[in-house]
Amino acid sequence: SQQGEEDPQALSIQEGENATMNCSYKTSINNLQWYRQNSGRGLVHLILIRSNEREKHSGRLRVTLDTSKKSSSLLITASRAADTASYFCATGYNTDKLIFGTGTRLQVFP
Amino acid sequence: DTGVSQNPRHKITKRGQNVTFRCDPISEHNRLYWYRQTLGQGPEFLTYFQNEAQLEKSRLLSDRFSAERPKGSFSTLEIQRTEQGDSAMYLCASEQSTGNTEAFFGQGTRLTVV
Numbered sequence: 001s002q003q004g005e006e007d008p009q010a011l012s013i014q015e016g017e018n019a020t021m022n023c024s025y026k027t028s029i030n031n032l033q034w035y036r037q038n039s040g041r042g043l044v045h046l047i048l049i050r051s052n053e054r055e056k057h058s059g060r061l062r063v064t065l066d067t068s069k070k071s072s073s074l075l076i077t078a079s080r081a082a083d084t085a086s087y088f089c090a091t092g093y094n095t096d097k098l099i100f101g102t103g104t105r106l107q108v109f110p
Numbered sequence: 111d112t113g114v115s116q117n118p119r120h121k122i123t124k125r126g127q128n129v130t131f132r133c134d135p136i137s138e139h140n141r142l143y144w145y146r147q148t149l150g151q152g153p154e155f156l157t158y159f160q161n162e163a164q165l166e167k168s169r170l171l172s173d174r175f176s177a178e179r180p181k182g183s184f185s186t187l188e189i190q191r192t193e194q195g196d197s198a199m200y201l202c203a204s205e206q207s208t209g210n211t212e213a214f215f216g217q218g219t220r221l222t223v224v
């Protein structure tokens with residue numbers, strides 16, 4: 001079963017704009033990870049944030065984590081057409097397997 | 111290319127046939143995971159290995175499914191007597207155990223059961 005939900009389910013923006021995706025989850029976690037998936041391809045790891053961290057940056061990506069609200073957000077700044085993909089959050093806990101959300105489909109128009 | 115290799119990339123099979131997929135993880139990774147992803151959904155956990163030991167299996171893994179990792183390196187996932195509901199993308203991932211580390215995914219095997 002899925003751990004939680006991403007919001008929105010779909011997002012369309014113009015190149016240069018920022019894209020924000022939210023993820024909510026249900027249970028305790030050790031870490032939360034964001035992955036990108038291009039159509040019909042495998043998942044590419046973007047960023048991992050541990051449960052004791054509140055914010056993390058990687059290039060144009062900014063991830064926040066609020067464990068009290070069981071939520072996380074992914075911000076992509078200055079988006080590019082190449083950012084068009086589905087984005088998934090995934091949570092890890094003691095069992096080590098990842099539990100994925102339902103994903104946000106991002107479309108960036110040139 | 112993440113370093114995790116899956117074969118074949120695509121498989122079309124008739125209902126009732128058996129299929130086998132292979133995953134070659136990153137060589138130094140001792141953990142290997144199998145996930146299944148249907149259209150419009152996130153990946154769902156099936157099973158995972160630490161070295162050659164299968165440590166956890168999901169309820170999704172019916173008795174028609176079996177996975178092996180005989181020497182702690184590559185893994186195979188076999189589906190017997192395939193059903194149309196088995197049509198999905200099957201993803202393999204590997205990581206170095208310790209938890210709190212990223213998992214590297216292969217490109218997946220897309221199975222279509224006709």
